[in-house]
Amino acid sequence: MDQIATKGFEGLRFQEVAEEAGINNATLYYYFPTKEALIQAVVHRLTAELKLPRARPKDAPASARDELRLEFAGVRELLRTHAKLFVILTELALRALRDPAIKKIGENRDDFWRGHLSGIIERGIAQGVFRPDIDVEGTVTTVMVQIKGIGYHATMAKRKPGEVDGAIAEIAAQVDHWLTCKRK
Amino acid sequence: MDQIATKGFEGLRFQEVAEEAGINNATLYYYFPTKEALIQAVVHRLTAELKLPRARPKDAPASARDELRLEFAGVRELLRTHAKLFVILTELALRALRDPAIKKIGENRDDFWRGHLSGIIERGIAQGVFRPDIDVEGTVTTVMVQIKGIGYHATMAKRKPGEVDGAIAEIAAQVDHWLTCKRK
Amino acid sequence: MDQIATKGFEGLRFQEVAEEAGINNATLYYYFPTKEALIQAVVHRLTAELKLPRARPKDAPASARDELRLEFAGVRELLRTHAKLFVILTELALRALRDPAIKKIGENRDDFWRGHLSGIIERGIAQGVFRPDIDVEGTVTTVMVQIKGIGYHATMAKRKPGEVDGAIAEIAAQVDHWLTCKRK
Amino acid sequence: MDQIATKGFEGLRFQEVAEEAGINNATLYYYFPTKEALIQAVVHRLTAELKLPRARPKDAPASARDELRLEFAGVRELLRTHAKLFVILTELALRALRDPAIKKIGENRDDFWRGHLSGIIERGIAQGVFRPDIDVEGTVTTVMVQIKGIGYHATMAKRKPGEVDGAIAEIAAQVDHWLTCKRK
DNA sequence: GATGAATGAGCATTCATTCAT
DNA sequence: AATGAATGAATGCTCATTCAT
Numbered sequence: 066m067d068q069i070a071t072k073g074f075e076g077l078r079f080q081e082v083a084e085e086a087g088i089n090n091a092t093l094y095y096y097f098p099t100k101e102a103l104i105q106a107v108v109h110r111l112t113a114e115l116k117l118p119r120a121r122p123k124d125a126p127a128s129a130r131d132e133l134r135l136e137f138a139g140v141r142e143l144l145r146t147h148a149k150l151f152v153i154l155t156e157l158a159l160r161a162l163r164d165p166a167i168k169k170i171g172e173n174r175d176d177f178w179r180g181h182l183s184g185i186i187e188r189g190i191a192q193g194v195f196r197p198d199i200d201v202e203g204t205v206t207t208v209m210v211q212i213k214g215i216g217y218h219a220t221m222a223k224r225k226p227g228e229v230d231g232a233i234a235e236i237a238a239q240v241d242h243w244l245t246c247k248r249k
Numbered sequence: 250m251d252q253i254a255t256k257g258f259e260g261l262r263f264q265e266v267a268e269e270a271g272i273n274n275a276t277l278y279y280y281f282p283t284k285e286a287l288i289q290a291v292v293h294r295l296t297a298e299l300k301l302p303r304a305r306p307k308d309a310p311a312s313a314r315d316e317l318r319l320e321f322a323g324v325r326e327l328l329r330t331h332a333k334l335f336v337i338l339t340e341l342a343l344r345a346l347r348d349p350a351i352k353k354i355g356e357n358r359d360d361f362w363r364g365h366l367s368g369i370i371e372r373g374i375a376q377g378v379f380r381p382d383i384d385v386e387g388t389v390t391t392v393m394v395q396i397k398g399i400g401y402h403a404t405m406a407k408r409k410p411g412e413v414d415g416a417i418a419e420i421a422a423q424v425d426h427w428l429t430c431k432r433k
Numbered sequence: 434m435d436q437i438a439t440k441g442f443e444g445l446r447f448q449e450v451a452e453e454a455g456i457n458n459a460t461l462y463y464y465f466p467t468k469e470a471l472i473q474a475v476v477h478r479l480t481a482e483l484k485l486p487r488a489r490p491k492d493a494p495a496s497a498r499d500e501l502r503l504e505f506a507g508v509r510e511l512l513r514t515h516a517k518l519f520v521i522l523t524e525l526a527l528r529a530l531r532d533p534a535i536k537k538i539g540e541n542r543d544d545f546w547r548g549h550l551s552g553i554i555e556r557g558i559a560q561g562v563f564r565p566d567i568d569v570e571g572t573v574t575t576v577m578v579q580i581k582g583i584g585y586h587a588t589m590a591k592r593k594p595g596e597v598d599g600a601i602a603e604i605a606a607q608v609d610h611w612l613t614c615k616r617k
Numbered sequence: 618m619d620q621i622a623t624k625g626f627e628g629l630r631f632q633e634v635a636e637e638a639g640i641n642n643a644t645l646y647y648y649f650p651t652k653e654a655l656i657q658a659v660v661h662r663l664t665a666e667l668k669l670p671r672a673r674p675k676d677a678p679a680s681a682r683d684e685l686r687l688e689f690a691g692v693r694e695l696l697r698t699h700a701k702l703f704v705i706l707t708e709l710a711l712r713a714l715r716d717p718a719i720k721k722i723g724e725n726r727d728d729f730w731r732g733h734l735s736g737i738i739e740r741g742i743a744q745g746v747f748r749p750d751i752d753v754e755g756t757v758t759t760v761m762v763q764i765k766g767i768g769y770h771a772t773m774a775k776r777k778p779g780e781v782d783g784a785i786a787e788i789a790a791q792v793d794h795w796l797t798c799k800r801k
Numbered sequence: 802g803a804t805g806a807a808t809g810a811g812c813a814t815t816c817a818t819t820c821a822t
Numbered sequence: 823a824a825t826g827a828a829t830g831a832a833t834g835c836t837c838a839t840t841c842a843t
Contacts, residue, residue, distance in 0.1 A: 073343055075259040079838060089804045100838060152346065158405040159257055159339055172407045200419075206402075206412055207419045214398020218390075221342040223356045228390055235391045243423045246430070263813060273829045275815085284813065441711055443627040447834060457808045459836085468834065523711055526773040527625055530704065540775045568787075574770075574780055575787045582766020586758075589710040591724045596758055603752075603759045607795045614798070631817060641825045643819085652817065
């Protein structure tokens with residue numbers, strides 16, 4: 066993952082991975098019969114890592130509103146601790162365009178996330194903290210799009226200090242406002 | 250640009266570009282002394298293309314609110330007509346992490362865009378259509394993040410028909426609501 | 434060395450060296466990571482070969498005069514057995530003009546040789562077989578120049594049979610005469 | 618000639634010659650239909666230049682001894698004024714090994730020179746200033762070898778200031794001594 | 802399990818040379 | 823007489839992959 070984040074898939078060299086692992090070229094082939102297989106393994110590892118419940122308070126959050134806030138906070142945290150993850154995710158997104166296997170995995174990852182967010186929104190509606198007239202699926206897509214935008218911008222654009230945190234806060238507030246605000 | 254969008258920078262072959270152009274390998278070198286130079290040229294072309302005023306009504310939009318709406322409509326249009334552009338932009342974003350020249354160009358592109366959006370927001374405040382207490386810079390960043398997210402998601406994720414248009418509409422509405430809604 | 438002697442540095446092809454060695458192009462790269470490295474290796478090998486004590490009688494020669502004679506005899510012998518060496522040395526001399534690494538090695542080779550010859554001359558003076566008023570350093574240079582001329586001419590000019598041997602004999606005699614002849 | 622002396626035949630580029638001449642690639646081809654033809658032209662020019670009678674006193678030298686001295690002085694002068702010539706000559710000597718056309722020209726050059734030196738030696742014997750028992754042809758070869766050695770060493774070895782002039786003087790003296798000294 | 806050595810296919814780049822104008 | 827454009831044939835080098843031990 067280090068190599069990919071640093072040099073991209075374009076720059077990933079089987080040889081260098083072996084060297085970094087302190088083993089021989091051929092030994093790495095003993096475990097991963099192909100460069101492709103190696104990449105697949107990295108992708109699975111990354112997917113698993115993303116599904117890990119991130120730093121959650123032990124007891125479930127009081128409301129769906131808090132849950133949603135936590136979602137954004139989680140991204141902020143992940144950006145702070147594992148910025149490279151987002152780079153790799155973008156590399157994967159591009160690779161998925163040409164590699165069906167990668168595409169499949171990415172879609173599964175999105176589906177999983179989508180389900181997770183749907184749950185929150187639905188719970189919010191049930192709890193009465195979110196407007197009842199919300200289009201759940203559309204809202205989930207919107208949130209995903211926004212969070213993807215955050216990760217994309219945060220890892221790959223010139224930024225002033227605090228800019229990203231500001232944007233996260235503003236988007237979170239916007240979404241919160243949008244979902245809770247009474248509309249005419 | 251076709252080659253890059255189809256195969257990525259990773260898969261860009263000088264030879265193939267020449268073939269696609271119907272000229273000899275060496276002839277392409279006559280015009281671009283280096284693969285790098287070829288890429289640079291593509292990047293400049295793309296940047297120029299992005300700065301083109303996109304399908305604007307002849308007379309300036311009535312209000313900044315409309316201008317902002319047009320901004321989102323522009324993205325929707327661009328996604329429809331030049332989806333590949335977004336793929337290349339993402340390729341470039343990654344490449345910028347390792348290539349300072351590409352980075353510089355990307356930053357200039359962002360600065361240009363930022364200025365454009367700032368103008369809209371400021372005009373809106375002056376016109377009284379947007380809340381006066383808006384943090385212009387922060388809002389601009391937010392909009393950029395959101396639009397980046399739209400492009401990223403739209404070109405590189407599994408989508409149901411209409412999903413992207415829906416998300417664009419919802420985000421546009423959210424932002425509009427956020428900027429115009431009286432807050433307590 | 435064969436390839437260099439036959440086709441010169443100009444005509445040295447990594448590929449052909451591999452073929453001549455009966456191995457694959459890439460295999461040769463496994464051992465010499467660069468064409469340059471290959472050349473360096475040849476140069477070191479050649480330098481080592483030149484430093485080998487050439488066909489010496491087991492017991493040290495009776496006098497410095499004999500040693501000096503042996504020096505010329507050695508060149509004659511080397512010309513007979515390893516004529517290619519002189520071609521390569523000339524190639525190297527030219528290359529040294531543009532390649533500092535080669536230059537350095539050549540200078541070391543000359544320094545080593547110079548020391549060797551100095552020893553002979555000084556011993557001759559001490560033994561009383563050479564004139565005591567000899568400028569050692571100057572004489573050494575002269576001998577080197579002459580031997581270089583022999584190698585240069587012998588390998589790269591039209592010659593009649595025996596011409597080179599004749600010239601070697603005459604120069605050896607000249608030098609001997611010069612160093613031993615009482616002068617007014 | 619500049620290009621050859623600077624970068625060698627190995628580094629001679631048709632293109633660069635054209636650029637240095639301030640004309641177009643194709644224009645140079647208009648005059649020299651081939652790189653080979655260009656080189657041939659250089660060689661002829663150089664040969665002509667070498668045959669030019671070098672700075673001679675208007676009246677013929679008093680004796681063959683002086684003539685021979687002048688021969689060495691001429692080399693010293695040429696080294697001072699046209700050192701590059703010797704580099705090119707060495708390049709040519711190597712190229713002659715593979716290129717019969719170059720070889721032929723080189724041999725003609727040597728024959729011309731040989732005739733010139735023979736004349737001097739024979740005149741010296743006739744004048745009674747040189748020993749009558751000299752082997753003319755052998756002596757000429759010896760002198761040529763020595764002068765070639767001087768040029769070779771002077772242009773392509775590390776040298777202390779004055780070293781070359783010293784060696785020229787010593788060799789000239791040696792030869793003079795050898796040709797004039799009464800022998801037992 | 803592990804490794805040094807080997808290899809084929811490919812790729813960016815160079816350069817002498819030619820062509821059309 | 824001159825030139826911009828075009829081209830084929832290398833050439834050094836890389837890299838995923840395989841093989842023998």
